[in-house]
Amino acid sequence: GAGVSQSPRYKVAKRGQDVALRCDPISGHVSLFWYQQALGQGPEFLTYFQNEAQLDKSGLPSDRFFAERPEGSVSTLKIQRTQQEDSAVYLCASSLAIGDGYTFGSGTRLTVV
Amino acid sequence: AQKVTQAQTEISVVEKEDVTLDCVYETRDTTYYLFWYKQPPSGELVFLIRRNSFDEQNEISGRYSWNFQKSTSSFNFTITASQVVDSAVYFCALRPGGYQKVTFGTGTKLQVIP
Numbered sequence A: 001g002a003g004v005s006q007s008p009r010y011k012v013a014k015r016g017q018d019v020a021l022r023c024d025p026i027s028g029h030v031s032l033f034w035y036q037q038a039l040g041q042g043p044e045f046l047t048y049f050q051n052e053a054q055l056d057k058s059g060l061p062s063d064r065f066f067a068e069r070p071e072g073s074v075s076t077l078k079i080q081r082t083q084q085e086d087s088a089v090y091l092c093a094s095s096l097a098i099g100d101g102y103t104f105g106s107g108t109r110l111t112v113v
Numbered sequence B: 001a002q003k004v005t006q007a008q009t010e011i012s013v014v015e016k017e018d019v020t021l022d023c024v025y026e027t028r029d030t031t032y033y034l035f036w037y038k039q040p041p042s043g044e045l046v047f048l049i050r051r052n053s054f055d056e057q058n059e060i061s062g063r064y065s066w067n068f069q070k071s072t073s074s075f076n077f078t079i080t081a082s083q084v085v086d087s088a089v090y091f092c093a094l095r096p097g098g099y100q101k102v103t104f105g106t107g108t109k110l111q112v113i114p
Helices: none
Strands: A005-007 A010-013 A019-024 A031-037 A044-050 A053-056 A065-068 A075-079 A088-095 A108-112 B003-005 B010-014 B019-021 B024-026 B032-039 B046-052 B059-061 B064-069 B074-079 B088-096 B108-113
Touching (some): A019 A108, A031 A075, A044 A075, A075 A088, B003 B088, B010 B019, B019 B108, B024 B074, B032 B074, B046 B059, B046 B064, B074 B088
Parallel strands (some): A010 A108, B010 B108
Antiparallel strands (some): A019 A075, A031 A088, A044 A053, A065 A075, A088 A108, B032 B046, B032 B088, B059 B064, B088 B108
């Protein structure tokens, strides 16, 4: 596609509910990243894929967070048993080659109530 | 460890004024990359520029210019003749060479008043 597409745009979850956030990167982009952005803060790194391989997941805050990219294109970020502190905007980004500037999606705003 | 500091939380300027957004970084790596991103109210982060640590030449792109000084670990961004459409949050970011993880600053919110 022309840009990075994320869905849903907004998600309200009850505490304890599981959620799945989807990212469609730009076609052909090798690298895919997930970031978490709390209100008034800069994005914080969560995880990174190169094709289907998850090369860095050091930013995932707990084992309730899980990301996958099984065919090297679409990625899903799953959060189990959501907590209020998970409320944030989740940003996906992709890049054609290692080291390029990222192209970001518009994000998914998750609110846990 | 990497760190990016944007000390200016919010800046307001009147249209057509020049404005400089400050960025100071910390890294132990000798090879690294610096970035600026713009985040308008719509929320999507827009890539503006990437510089590598070996290239201290300043860059100008239209009304935008960047001043990279390794001696002071700074990578400042100047908007000349600001316009209302420049109103956004601007993030400075750092990526060490050989790694993909990018560390962002906390952002500077720029408001350009007509």
